Amino acid sequence: MSGAARRSALPGFGLTMGLTLMWLSLMILIPLAGLFVKTAELSLDQFIDIITSRRTLHALKVSFGLSLAAALVNLFAGLIIVWALVRYRFPGRRIFDAIVDIPFALPTAVAGIALTTLFAQKGWLGAPLAELGIKVAFTPLGIFVAMIFIGIPFVVRTVQPVLQDLDPEIEEAAACLGASRWQTVFRVIIPSLMPAVLTGFALAFARAVGEYGSVIFIAGNLPNVSEIAPLLIVIRLSEFRYADATAIAVVMLTVAFLIIFVLNRLQHWAQTRALTAG
Numbered sequence: 001m002s003g004a005a006r007r008s009a010l011p012g013f014g015l016t017m018g019l020t021l022m023w024l025s026l027m028i029l030i031p032l033a034g035l036f037v038k039t040a041e042l043s044l045d046q047f048i049d050i051i052t053s054r055r056t057l058h059a060l061k062v063s064f065g066l067s068l069a070a071a072l073v074n075l076f077a078g079l080i081i082v083w084a085l086v087r088y089r090f091p092g093r094r095i096f097d098a099i100v101d102i103p104f105a106l107p108t109a110v111a112g113i114a115l116t117t118l119f120a121q122k123g124w125l126g127a128p129l130a131e132l133g134i135k136v137a138f139t140p141l142g143i144f145v146a147m148i149f150i151g152i153p154f155v156v157r158t159v160q161p162v163l164q165d166l167d168p169e170i171e172e173a174a175a176c177l178g179a180s181r182w183q184t185v186f187r188v189i190i191p192s193l194m195p196a197v198l199t200g201f202a203l204a205f206a207r208a209v210g211e212y213g214s215v216i217f218i219a220g221n222l223p224n225v226s227e228i229a230p231l232l233i234v235i236r237l238s239e240f241r242y243a244d245a246t247a248i249a250v251v252m253l254t255v256a257f258l259i260i261f262v263l264n265r266l267q268h269w270a271q272t273r274a275l276t277a278g
Helices: 002-009 013-039 044-051 054-087 093-099 108-119 126-131 140-165 168-176 181-210 213-219 229-238 242-277
Strands: none
Touching: 013 242, 044 054, 044 242, 054 093, 054 140, 054 181, 054 229, 054 242, 108 126, 108 140, 108 213, 140 181, 140 213, 168 181, 181 242, 213 229, 229 242
């Protein structure tokens, strides 16, 4: 009887699980497996030569290094934006809240053109920065700016609903118990937000690593200077060097998966710790 009750608690489990596995296989697992199958055409020496070439290593360094840096900036800026939107009421708050979603809806090519125009040497921001000796467009710094632009909504929209559900009375209780403002932030608020914060960070990082459209316009795309790994993959495909392209893609996939896996484990640990503390 208890077994029947447990089965009825999840109606349609077999059907939904089967459809889930089928959909994930068709849309994700099989295409990704194709990368490894195509890369297997290369010998081990060929694979190592491709991924350890100076141009490939530099492109991977630019993509992953700047993606991590941009995700960290988005993490800090996103928390400030979320706090302002959730905890305060001010004129135009709904407008600012809607502006956060613009990078979601804006075509990446449009974002790239807008950023390039803005930060070009004669652009609104590029001109004054150029006078200070800072060049943004067509440099790695431009890639960094583009990655921040497209990643900020992921942090904001992931953390925002969690902060909205966090009762302000908890902060008042901490203050009544003698906690300072900073103690309340770091010992009460941040631990409660940590799972969502790590999720937002992982999503912003993943989006930045795979970003192509907005980056190529502002990057300059110079080999060993401002060339990103996704662009190098496209170049190899245009040269009909398909195995080379898939080799680089496999490295990107593996490294990105490992980083996101670690972040997910940290998220699970933070969530378990928060529940235990609660």
